[in-house]
Amino acid sequence: MSAAAGSPEARAGHGPLVELEHLTKHFSVKQGVFSRAKGVVHAVEDVSLAVDRGETLGIVGESGCGKSTTARLVVRLIEPTSGTIRFEGEDISRRGQRSLRPLRRQMQIIFQDPYSSLNPRKSVGQIIAEPFAIHHTEKDRKRRVQELLDRVGLSPEHYNRYPHEFSGGQRQRIGVARALALQPKLIVCDEPVSALDVSVQAQILNLLKSLQDEFNLTYIFISHDLSVIRQVSDRIAVMYLGRVVEVGSAELLYEHPRHPYTAALLSAVPRPETNGSSGARQRIVLSGDVPSPVNPPAACVFHTRCPRFQQGHCDVETPALRRFEGDQEAACHYPVERWPMTEDELRRPFGGRAASGSR
Amino acid sequence: MSSTAPLLEVRDLSVRFRTRDGVVQAVSNLSFMLRRGETLGVVGESGSGKSVTSLAIMGLLNRAHADVEGEIFFEGKDLLKLPPDELRKVRGQDISMIFQDPFACLHPMYRVGKQIAEAVRAHADVSKSAAWDRAVELLGAVGIPNAAVRARDFPHQFSGGMRQRAMIAMALVHNPDVLIADEPTTALDVTVQAQILELIDDVKREFDIGVILITHDLGVIAETASHVMVMYAGRAMEHGPAHEIFTAAQHPYTWGLLESMPTIEKRLEILVPIEGSPPSLLNPPPGCPFHPRCKYRFEPCDNKRPPLAPIPDGHLDACHLSAERKREIWRDRIAAELGVTA
Numbered sequence: 001m002s003a004a005a006g007s008p009e010a011r012a013g014h015g016p017l018v019e020l021e022h023l024t025k026h027f028s029v030k031q032g033v034f035s036r037a038k039g040v041v042h043a044v045e046d047v048s049l050a051v052d053r054g055e056t057l058g059i060v061g062e063s064g065c066g067k068s069t070t071a072r073l074v075v076r077l078i079e080p081t082s083g084t085i086r087f088e089g090e091d092i093s094r095r096g097q098r099s100l101r102p103l104r105r106q107m108q109i110i111f112q113d114p115y116s117s118l119n120p121r122k123s124v125g126q127i128i129a130e131p132f133a134i135h136h137t138e139k140d141r142k143r144r145v146q147e148l149l150d151r152v153g154l155s156p157e158h159y160n161r162y163p164h165e166f167s168g169g170q171r172q173r174i175g176v177a178r179a180l181a182l183q184p185k186l187i188v189c190d191e192p193v194s195a196l197d198v199s200v201q202a203q204i205l206n207l208l209k210s211l212q213d214e215f216n217l218t219y220i221f222i223s224h225d226l227s228v229i230r231q232v233s234d235r236i237a238v239m240y241l242g243r244v245v246e247v248g249s250a251e252l253l254y255e256h257p258r259h260p261y262t263a264a265l266l267s268a269v270p271r272p273e274t275n276g277s278s279g280a281r282q283r284i285v286l287s288g289d290v291p292s293p294v295n296p297p298a299a300c301v302f303h304t305r306c307p308r309f310q311q312g313h314c315d316v317e318t319p320a321l322r323r324f325e326g327d328q329e330a331a332c333h334y335p336v337e338r339w340p341m342t343e344d345e346l347r348r349p350f351g352g353r354a355a356s357g358s359r
Numbered sequence: 360m361s362s363t364a365p366l367l368e369v370r371d372l373s374v375r376f377r378t379r380d381g382v383v384q385a386v387s388n389l390s391f392m393l394r395r396g397e398t399l400g401v402v403g404e405s406g407s408g409k410s411v412t413s414l415a416i417m418g419l420l421n422r423a424h425a426d427v428e429g430e431i432f433f434e435g436k437d438l439l440k441l442p443p444d445e446l447r448k449v450r451g452q453d454i455s456m457i458f459q460d461p462f463a464c465l466h467p468m469y470r471v472g473k474q475i476a477e478a479v480r481a482h483a484d485v486s487k488s489a490a491w492d493r494a495v496e497l498l499g500a501v502g503i504p505n506a507a508v509r510a511r512d513f514p515h516q517f518s519g520g521m522r523q524r525a526m527i528a529m530a531l532v533h534n535p536d537v538l539i540a541d542e543p544t545t546a547l548d549v550t551v552q553a554q555i556l557e558l559i560d561d562v563k564r565e566f567d568i569g570v571i572l573i574t575h576d577l578g579v580i581a582e583t584a585s586h587v588m589v590m591y592a593g594r595a596m597e598h599g600p601a602h603e604i605f606t607a608a609q610h611p612y613t614w615g616l617l618e619s620m621p622t623i624e625k626r627l628e629i630l631v632p633i634e635g636s637p638p639s640l641l642n643p644p645p646g647c648p649f650h651p652r653c654k655y656r657f658e659p660c661d662n663k664r665p666p667l668a669p670i671p672d673g674h675l676d677a678c679h680l681s682a683e684r685k686r687e688i689w690r691d692r693i694a695a696e697l698g699v700t701a
Binding site for chain 2: 062063167169170197198199200201202203205206209224225226227228230231250251254264265266268269270271272283285286289290
């Protein structure tokens with residue numbers, strides 16, 4: 001890393017590790033023989049987030065909400081359309097591939113599918129040692145790989161085996177070992193347990209947690225599973241159609257969601273009623289499907305499905321992220337006043353439109 | 360509701376696959392029954408035999424590779440002994456099935472309405488236009504807005520949730536008695552999943568049928584099932600009313616599933632995983648199939664298989680632990696950990 005990189009403060013370990021400012025990614029849709037541009041997919045739209053050192057930021061949302069695209073932008077696997085990505089205080093959003101290389105050691109990614117993310121023709125030893133080969137580090141690679149295997153709960157004897165000889169959970173451990181190899185600061189976990197059975201999922205989640213404590217890792221954890229996100233995250237960002245609609249500490253966000261979309265997501269999770277007291281729970285069923293990101297709704301993107309939709313306001317004026325107690329933020333004109341709420345209560349935003357004008 | 364005679368009864372079902380590596384014991388000595396108005400949730404991890412069981416009921420296993428033993432009674436007939444053409448009448452008409460991936464189940468080149476109309480004509484001698492009308496009616500019934508127009512769409516014009524609705528419409532064509540849903544919501548987003556689970560429940564009540572719901576998600580089970588069968592390594596480990604599985608589970612494997620499942624209610628101090636991985640069914644462990652991963656195993660577990668037996672005041676369970684010991688462990692450890700108060 002160049003000596004000039006980053007402010008001294010950020011390098012010394014203060015300030016957030018990763019900052020995203022107004023990050024936007026558009027993909028153009030091409031059609032026909034001449035690949036004419038037919039439209040633009042608004043995959044990520046004006047996302048601003050910060051991730052502190054040693055914390056886990058969970059990003060949750062339904063398919064197509066832009067959570068994976070955001071993750072890929074952070075590690076610069078794809079180019080942002082506009083906006084800034086700062087790593088340790090330094091703007092990396094416009095860096096070329098060559099000058100990114102030293103940074104790649106600091107940021108690694110674990111993928112969802114442990115079957116397609118490991119080369120079937122390479123042995124486990126080769127797969128985990130590959131980062132050393134690419135970055136020309138580590139003399140005693142074999143010993144180091146065996147240490148890593150041991151650390152992620154595999155046997156060092158597995159060194160010469162091939163991926164097909166392992167179960168899904170074991171393969172994900174290999175993926176974790178590979179991500180750890182260069183001792184990164186940031187690991188982006190893109191749905192790392194979605195393809196695993198529950199009992200194995202818990203093993204991997206516990207492993208990630210203990211590695212975080214041991215190496216002071218920072219995670220950006222992407223998942224569609226609200227229970228998994230709650231278990232792993234310190235802070236959570238909820239995305240919908242490329243925008244962050246709510247962000248806050250895990251505890252507060254689940255105790256009292258402010259955005260109606262977060263509320264609907266939480267209420268839709270099927271779960272056992274193990275606790276007799278929480279009988280008040282009622283599901284808020286959102287009608288319809290997520291609109292197309294090629295042509296997202298005007299103003300508040302959620303207004304087409306929102307139970308609190310107020311005509312002439314939500315479809316005219318885009319809500320900005322508003323701050324609530326405890327640093328929770330939500331982008332909604334009619335935030336949820338309390339939780340839990342029944343669907344009927346949710347449909348009647350307190351005060352209605354007139355009250356909101358005075359804010 | 361469940362006092363009537365069983366709709367479907369499976370007795371001592373075993374399925375073995377002959378493979379190049381040897382014989383895979385996919386399902387062993389499985390017995391259960393399904394009544395009208397019931398939803399039987401079948402839960403288990405991958406390879407536990409839950410899908411194979413449903414394929415056996417549907418008669419969809421290739422008998423050239425699979426040995427199927429036991430009896431599957433439906434309306435007094437043993438489905439395993441029916442000749443192929445009679446089985447065809449049952450399948451799709453009396454018992455129908457929906458699958459995990461609705462996109463893979465619809466032909467991409469035919470209009471959705473036409474595919475459903477085809478299913479109508481497979482078992483009934485009606486005109487093409489009457490079949491089309493029935494298809495439109497069903498699409499409307501499963502909540503496709505503007506069904507007459509959307510029936511002319513191709514599958515790729517439908518969203519994931521709509522495709523699953525279309526599959527449910529197709530399954531309902533001949534007013535079946537039994538609907539088997541194999542991971543019907545696994546490929547769907549959580550808000551859409553809620554819609555589909557609600558639809559399956561509505562369908563069950565409206566048509567008064569029995570539903571077998573196969574899933575790996577205990578939350579889905581909790582929300583929809585009246586009874587639960589927990590499967591592991593091709594065997595039933597525990598079987599009983601759904602609320603009991605969550606408030607008084609009996610089997611260490613069920614405990615393991617409950618403990619390893621993160622919840623949205625709170626952040627758990629630590630998840631308690633089930634160590635190890637499921638056994639190979641080429642060569643299942645002797646005794647209780649769960650014993651190599653069981654925290655509570657003791658002397659008889661590795662050589663004597665516990666039978667699936669009724670336990671006092673409750674359901675069925677296959678474990679050597681004594682009833683008092685299990686009650687104790689549940690009360691002092693598992694229930695405390697999970698915050699179960701009921």
